[in-house]
Amino acid sequence: MTDILNYINNDVLAAAPVTEPERQHYFIAQLKEIGESYASGDECVSGSNKKLSAAVVTFGCQMNARDSEKLCGILREAGYEITEAEEDADFVIFNTCTVRENANEHLYGRLGRLKNMKKAHPERIIAVCGCMMQETDEVEKLRKKYAYIDLIFGTHNLYKFPELLFMLHRKRAGLVDSLEAAHAGNAVLIDSSSDYERYEKLLRYGLNAGNRKDLEKLYRKPVVSVWRDSSDIIEELPQQRKFPFKQGINIMFGCNNFCSYCIVPYVRGREKSRTPEEILAEIRRAAEDGVKEIMLLGQNVNSYKGVSVSDDQGPAADDGKAASFVSFPELLKRVDLLAGETGIERIRFMTSHPKDLSDELIEVMAASKHVCHQFHLPLQSGSSRILKRMNRHYDKERFLDRAARLREAMPDIVITTDIIVGFPGETEEDFQETLDVVRKVRFDQAFTFIYSKREGTPAAAYEDQIDEATVKDRFDRLLDLQNRLAAQSLERFRGETLPVLFEDISEYDPMMITGKLENGTTVHVPADPEEQKKLIGTVQKVRLEESHGFYYTGSLA
Ligand code: SAH
Ligand code: SF4
Ligand code: F3S
Numbered sequence: 001m002t003d004i005l006n007y008i009n010n011d012v013l014a015a016a017p018v019t020e021p022e023r024q025h026y027f028i029a030q031l032k033e034i035g036e037s038y039a040s041g042d043e044c045v046s047g048s049n050k051k052l053s054a055a056v057v058t059f060g061c062q063m064n065a066r067d068s069e070k071l072c073g074i075l076r077e078a079g080y081e082i083t084e085a086e087e088d089a090d091f092v093i094f095n096t097c098t099v100r101e102n103a104n105e106h107l108y109g110r111l112g113r114l115k116n117m118k119k120a121h122p123e124r125i126i127a128v129c130g131c132m133m134q135e136t137d138e139v140e141k142l143r144k145k146y147a148y149i150d151l152i153f154g155t156h157n158l159y160k161f162p163e164l165l166f167m168l169h170r171k172r173a174g175l176v177d178s179l180e181a182a183h184a185g186n187a188v189l190i191d192s193s194s195d196y197e198r199y200e201k202l203l204r205y206g207l208n209a210g211n212r213k214d215l216e217k218l219y220r221k222p223v224v225s226v227w228r229d230s231s232d233i234i235e236e237l238p239q240q241r242k243f244p245f246k247q248g249i250n251i252m253f254g255c256n257n258f259c260s261y262c263i264v265p266y267v268r269g270r271e272k273s274r275t276p277e278e279i280l281a282e283i284r285r286a287a288e289d290g291v292k293e294i295m296l297l298g299q300n301v302n303s304y305k306g307v308s309v310s311d312d313q314g315p316a317a318d319d320g321k322a323a324s325f326v327s328f329p330e331l332l333k334r335v336d337l338l339a340g341e342t343g344i345e346r347i348r349f350m351t352s353h354p355k356d357l358s359d360e361l362i363e364v365m366a367a368s369k370h371v372c373h374q375f376h377l378p379l380q381s382g383s384s385r386i387l388k389r390m391n392r393h394y395d396k397e398r399f400l401d402r403a404a405r406l407r408e409a410m411p412d413i414v415i416t417t418d419i420i421v422g423f424p425g426e427t428e429e430d431f432q433e434t435l436d437v438v439r440k441v442r443f444d445q446a447f448t449f450i451y452s453k454r455e456g457t458p459a460a461a462y463e464d465q466i467d468e469a470t471v472k473d474r475f476d477r478l479l480d481l482q483n484r485l486a487a488q489s490l491e492r493f494r495g496e497t498l499p500v501l502f503e504d505i506s507e508y509d510p511m512m513i514t515g516k517l518e519n520g521t522t523v524h525v526p527a528d529p530e531e532q533k534k535l536i537g538t539v540q541k542v543r544l545e546e547s548h549g550f551y552y553t554g555s556l557a
Contacts, residue, residue: 008030008034008166008169008170008173012030013166013170016163020159020232020234021159021234021235021236021237023163024074024159024160024161024162024163024234024237025162025237027162027163027165027166028074028077028078028162028238030166031078031079031162031165031166031169032077032078032079034166034169035051035052035078035079035080036079038052051079051080051081052079052080052081052090052091053080053081053082053083053085053088053089053090053091054072054075054080054081054082054083054089054090054091054092054093055082055083055084055085055086055089055091055092055093056068056071056072056075056082056093056095057086057092057093057094057095057110058095059094059095059096059097059103059106059107059130060095060096060097060099060103060130060131061097061099062248062295062297062350063248063250063253063268063297063299064095064096064097064130064131065242065248066248066250066297067095067130067155067158068095069239069240069241069242069247069248070158070159070237070238070239071093071095071129071158071161072239072240073237073238073239073240074161074162074237074238075091076238076240077238078162078165082240086110086114087113087114087117089124090123090124090125091124091125091127092114092124092125092126092127093126093127093128093129093151094107094110094111094127094128094129094130095129095130096128096129096130096131096132096133097130097131097132098131098132098134098135098138098263098267098454099131099262099263099264099452099454100449100452100454101452101453101454102452103132104132104138107128107132108146111126111128111142111146111149114126114148115146115148118148119148125150125151125165125168126148126149126150126151127149127150127151127152127153127165128142128149128151128152129152129153129154129155129158129161130154130155131155131263131264131267131268132267133152133153133154133155133226134154134155134156134189134226134266134267134268135263135266135267135456136189136190136226137455139152139190139224139226142222143221143222143224147220147221149222150168150222150223151164151165151168151222151223151224152222152223152224152225152226153224153225153226154189154225154226154227154267155267155268155269156226156227156228156229156230156232156269157225157226157227157230159232159234159235159237160225164223164225167223168223171199171219171223172219187227187228187229188225188226188227188228189226189227189228190224190226191224191225191226192221192222192223192224192225195218195221198214198218199215199218199219202214202215202218228269229269229270230269231272233253233272233274235250235274235278235282241291243503243504243537244289244290244291244537245290245291245292245293245501245503245537246291246292246293246294246295246501246503247286247291247293247294247295248294248295248297249279249282249283249286249294249295249296249297250274250297250298251273251274251279251296251297251298251301251304251306251328251331251349252271252272252273252274252298252299252300252301252303252304252305252306253268253269253271253272253273253298253299254268254269254270254271254272254299255268255270255271255299255300256270256271256300256303257299257300257353257391257393258391258458259380259390259391259392260389260390260391260457260458260459261390261420261423261451261452261454261457261459262454262457263454263456263457264299266456266457268299271299271300271303271305273304273305273306273307274306275306275307275308275309276306276308276326276331276334277308277309279296279306279331279335280334280335280338283335283338283339283342283344284338284342286344287338287339287342287343287344288342290537291344292343292344292345292346292501292537292539293344293345293346293347293348293501294335294339294344294346294347294348295347295348295349295350296331296332296335296347296348296349296350297349297350298349298350298351299351300351300352300353300356301328301349301350301351301352302328302329302352302353302356302357302358302361303328303353303356304326304327304328304331305325305326305327306325306326306331307324307325307326308324308325308326327360328361329358329360329361329363329364332347332349332361332364332365332368332371333364333368335347336364336368336369336370336371339369339370340369340370344370345370345501345539346370346372346501346518347368347370347371347372348371348372348374348520349371350376351376351378352375352376352377353378354377354378354379354392354394354398354399354402355392355393355394355398357377357402359405362405362406362409362410363409365409365410366409366410372518372519372520373410373412373413373414373518373519374413374414374416374518374519374520375406375413375414375415375416376415376416376417376418377399377402377403377406377415377416377417378417378418378419379399379417379418379419379434379437379438379441379443379446380392380418380419380420380423381419381420381423381426381430381433381434382396382399382430382433382434382435382436382437382438383396383426383429383430383431383433383434384396384397384433385430386423386425386426386430386433389423389424389425389459389462390420390423390459391458396433396436396437399437399441400437400440400441403415403440403441412519413519414444414445414519414520414521415441415443415444416443416444416445416446416447416520417441417443417445417446417447418446418447418448418449419434419438419446419447419448419449419478420449420450420451421434421448421449421450421451421471421474421475421478422450422451422466422470422471422474422475423451423459423466424451424459424462424463424464424465424466425462425464425466426451426466426474431474431478434478435477435478435481438478438481438482438485439481439485442485442488442489443482443485443486443489444486444489444490444519444521445486445550446478446482446486448475448478448479448482450471450472450475451466451471453465483549486549486550487547487549487550490521490547490549490550490551490552491547493517493521493544493547493552494544494545494546494547494552495543495544495545496543496544497541497542497543497544497557498517498518498541498542498544499517499518499539499540499541499542500515500516500517500523500525500539500540500541500542500554501515501516501537501538501539502514502515502525502535502536502537502538502539502540503515503516503536503537504536505532505536506524508524509524510529511526511527511528512524512525512526512527513525513526513527513531513532513535513536515540515542517552521550521551521552522550522551522552523542523544523551523552523553523554524551524552524553524554525542525553525554525555525556526555540556540557541556541557542554542555542556542557543555543556543557
């Protein structure tokens, strides 16, 4: 333990740079020293080669998946070996989602399973972060019922992860400090700095029979730091891609739309866009690393509004250079050009809101060389009345018009959607309108969800919630129709020979390999282990021989 104290004493903390991301890089280096110090001892290490191991478990959407790549990158740079085996890891982190109730249930199930592990190995660390941690009552519940959690943080301060982990090590070694400094300038939703103050006070009296119990109680409390919101965009942190050949690129964060059923704006905060220069630089770095496919990420990418500092027109930026606003179609044009220069083959983006889907975006897509002909256009409901209650700002006609425009400009486009069944007040007639849109648009794939009541959203207070049996019946009917239509749509490309980017060995058959068409559809091709090694990460022409509902099987052409 004395060794470790050298790495976490007050001087080490005081020497940390104040600017970001330099500050976090500093803490990563400190964590590495701490880890090595642990690993040189006999206890605390479950990795075979005396390296600490870490498991990162992700729930939720592409945004969370991208955040998890950063968590993995930070942990790897701090000396951890990334593992899938959460029961055996020295460090486990759950990156949570709260969009529907079952996402929350999922977390509790997984945490419950770790309880015995933590009892047997109290030195191991369990952390929870992500969207669910932006809800104070969920954090309170974890603190009360899952008291063995060591570290809790939210979405806005994910970039502070190295610092928070460092603070946890300080606490464990008995050197405590207020987290207040870490929140400078950002409204704090919940934190554990009052625990720290109390802890420090108790320590000043030294350890005695009177305060030992209190101290122990405080020691066991987690390090908690959740911010209400933040204007920070700190992206230049280490990352570890799940697939070496594809990468998500955050272009904007948060959401201003407040659809009446949705919790995302409350847990992800207000919209903020990165500058085009930063985005293009990240894509350039990805291409240099061999990435072939990028996905531009945001809750509502077509409300992207980046301030460009290098353009020679528009308002002046802080540093005196000219600045101008860049819209999503303009950004996409620039990304397409850069892809041509750097060898990126495929550009995707997610998610678009139908209200903001402009003709300009459709034209840019159709004229581009590398933007995939794939569009995720969430319908939510086909009933104009329900759409109004959902606060979606489009009606059935506008949605049908947008889908038709997409198909007209790009006849080979694949359109996917999200649909919610059982929104409060949904009648059979409203539901029939949804089925009507499904029939007319012929979505290639639909993610269908049963409405889930989220506390704090306007729809949660609506009195006309729909009973379970009715919702279930509608859900089954929708799924049945959609599955039939999707299977028919898939027939469109059967017999064609198209390029496939191979991603992985098939989950279902170790002698098959799985890839994606440009339009996003999954393709399985037979390949022995030798061939698999050569093919994964490359684009090859494949003859699409059979269609199976929502994927193809084929052979290399
Ligand atoms: N920003 C994206 C995605 C948001 S969450 C968009 O606007 O499309 C992904 C999907 O979850 C949504 O499209 C919606 O269909 C679904 N969803 C969100 N809140 C929900 C709720 N309370 N109940 C059921 N489904 C919900
Ligand atoms: Fe939620 Fe609507 Fe924002 Fe999508 S656009 S994240 S559904 S509030
Ligand atoms: Fe879930 Fe958060 Fe994404 S709530 S859907 S992980 S933005």
